[in-house]
Amino acid sequence: MADPRIIDLRSDTVTLPSDAMRRAIAEAPVGDDVFGEDPSVLRLEAMAAERTGKEAAVFVASGTMSNLVAIMSHCDRGDEAIAGSEAHILHYEVAGAAAVAGVQLRAATNDARGRFDIDEVAALVRGQNVHFPRTALLCLENTQNRCGGAVIPVEHVEDLAALAHAHGVRVHIDGARIFNAAVAAGMPVADLAASADSIGFCLSKGLGAPVGSVLCGPAAFIARARKMRKMLGGGMRQAGIIAAAGVYALDHMVDRLADDHDNAQALARGLAELPMIDLDPASVETNIVIFRVRGDWLDFARGLKESGVLASVYGERTLRMVTHYGIGRADVDEALARVRHAAAALA
Ligand SMILES: Cc1ncc(COP(=O)(O)O)c(C=O)c1O
Numbered sequence: 001m002a003d004p005r006i007i008d009l010r011s012d013t014v015t016l017p018s019d020a021m022r023r024a025i026a027e028a029p030v031g032d033d034v035f036g037e038d039p040s041v042l043r044l045e046a047m048a049a050e051r052t053g054k055e056a057a058v059f060v061a062s063g064t065m066s067n068l069v070a071i072m073s074h075c076d077r078g079d080e081a082i083a084g085s086e087a088h089i090l091h092y093e094v095a096g097a098a099a100v101a102g103v104q105l106r107a108a109t110n111d112a113r114g115r116f117d118i119d120e121v122a123a124l125v126r127g128q129n130v131h132f133p134r135t136a137l138l139c140l141e142n143t144q145n146r147c148g149g150a151v152i153p154v155e156h157v158e159d160l161a162a163l164a165h166a167h168g169v170r171v172h173i174d175g176a177r178i179f180n181a182a183v184a185a186g187m188p189v190a191d192l193a194a195s196a197d198s199i200g201f202c203l204s205k206g207l208g209a210p211v212g213s214v215l216c217g218p219a220a221f222i223a224r225a226r227k228m229r230k231m232l233g234g235g236m237r238q239a240g241i242i243a244a245a246g247v248y249a250l251d252h253m254v255d256r257l258a259d260d261h262d263n264a265q266a267l268a269r270g271l272a273e274l275p276m277i278d279l280d281p282a283s284v285e286t287n288i289v290i291f292r293v294r295g296d297w298l299d300f301a302r303g304l305k306e307s308g309v310l311a312s313v314y315g316e317r318t319l320r321m322v323t324h325y326g327i328g329r330a331d332v333d334e335a336l337a338r339v340r341h342a343a344a345a346l347a
Contacts, residue, residue, distance in 0.1 A: 066200030087146075118163060140171065
């Protein structure tokens with residue numbers, strides 16, 4: 001192989017902090033955050049609340065913790081929460097809603113673009129009956145990871161929130177990649193999240209920070225969330241060391257997500273040219289490219305890995321590639337050259 005570089009397209013979680021972000025970490029003013037005395041955490045939480053248009057925010061360790069704390073803060077034990085059939089909460093969070101929060105998840109079908117059928121969601125909201133759990137929460141995901149990073153349009157979020165609120169059901173957005181959605185939609189996060197009660201977003205994905213997510217919502221909800229975070233062992237002390245990376249990320253890493261989206265588009269167009277790949281580049285709206293492989297897909301996946309192009313296997317015949325801060329256009333071109341080579345080796 002002429003160019004042995006690893007091109008890691010498994011996820012935007014593999015991003016490494018830049019030198020400038022590392023300097024921000026090194027210089028962060030810190031204090032004991034459980035006492036509410038860490039200036040960097042307080043700054044990050046204020047920025048997050050402002051960006052999402054919510055009253056308050058709490059810094060948590062991960063996107064998974066953000067979702068679990070949100071579920072624990074919105075629901076009582078024995079309640080039910082509706083989540084998309086493709087939701088991260090349903091597939092990849094170790095059933096924390098059930099195991100830790102005591103909340104039953106009920107799936108509403110996500111279509112290929114991550115959207116819901118409003119009538120189906122309406123039918124899933126429980127009525128009054130002694131046998132039923134209370135439907136307490138509707139969880140949305142924007143962008144929708146398993147639906148190829150699809151942006152959920154603000155009108156759809158508003159329609160779902162109106163339905164939920166009419167039944168006394170709260171709405172949480174898993175906004176792990178909400179800044180990707182905002183950049184792609186050309187709309188502030190606060191607008192995308194306005195009709196939801198709470199939203200969490202990740203700093204450690206496309207925004208390039210090493211750790212952390214922020215959960216945002218009304219002040220009383222965040223006060224409860226702070227207790228739930230503590231209960232889960234998530235009360236961190238001089239957490240400004242990591243929050244400073246988040247402050248830097250919100251200041252410097254949001255607008256550049258457009259480059260990741262352009263690179264994902266270039267990647268998708270190149271992949272779609274190959275007969276063994278089933279992909280419509282128009283379906284790629286942000287930084288996630290999910291495609292199906294015709295023919296000998298396991299050998300194809302093995303060939304890719306051996307060539308130093310890392311992708312995630314997303315299911316039978318299905319691979320995912322994600323562009324991020326560590327991937328430039330030259331990496332996309334090189335990855336495509338290696339993909340063509342792997343495909344030709346099988347032909
Ligand atoms: C949509 C979505 N929500 C939540 C998470 C969980 O984030 P974390 O890995 O920080 O727990 C992820 C992670 O990939 C995600 O894609």
